[in-house]
Amino acid sequence: MRFQCQSGCTKCCEQQGFVYLTEDDIPRLASYLGMDPDDFERRYVYRTKNLRRLRVPRHAQCVFLKEDGCSVHPAKPLQCSTFPFWPELVDSKREWLKTARWCPGIGQGPLVNIETARGIAQTMRDANPLNYQ
Ligand code: SF4
Numbered sequence: 001m002r003f004q005c006q007s008g009c010t011k012c013c014e015q016q017g018f019v020y021l022t023e024d025d026i027p028r029l030a031s032y033l034g035m036d037p038d039d040f041e042r043r044y045v046y047r048t049k050n051l052r053r054l055r056v057p058r059h060a061q062c063v064f065l066k067e068d069g070c071s072v073h074p075a076k077p078l079q080c081s082t083f084p085f086w087p088e089l090v091d092s093k094r095e096w097l098k099t100a101r102w103c104p105g106i107g108q109g110p111l112v113n114i115e116t117a118r119g120i121a122q123t124m125r126d127a128n129p130l131n132y133q
């Protein structure tokens with residue numbers, strides 16, 4: 001596997017889908033934005049018994065995506081920082097190649113050891129057990 005995120009690209013942030021949040025993501029993002037975690041949650045988070053995710057704004061895929069990229073980059077959700085080493089992509093060559101059609105970073109840069117990729121995927125599994133039952 002080769003991967004190197006491409007400067008100036010935001011294609012993964014523009015894909016349809018949800019940004020699921022770990023419990024750790026919420027206080028980290030709130031602190032980065034100088035907000036109280038409860039206020040952050042009320043404003044940005046949709047939560048049910050079984051999931052936590054960012055609310056999706058009306059005319060974009062992510063409220064934090066701005067013209068010059070992710071406005072919370074240093075504190076972004078685990079789902080964002082671990083892409084494209086998600087379990088469903090690391091475990092499936094077909095899905096990895098399918099994702100490579102729109103992610104220009106896949107296939108670029110140095111080789112990534114499969115054990116490193118699996119370790120990152122496991123971090124996602126551990127942090128989002130409800131999504132990976
Ligand atoms: S689509 Fe791929 S290359 Fe583009 S920002 Fe996302 S991870 Fe980086």
Ligand code: SF4
Nearest residue numbers: 013062064065070080
């Ligand atoms: S939080 Fe940042 S990296 Fe994640 S989808 Fe939104 S803009 Fe993209």
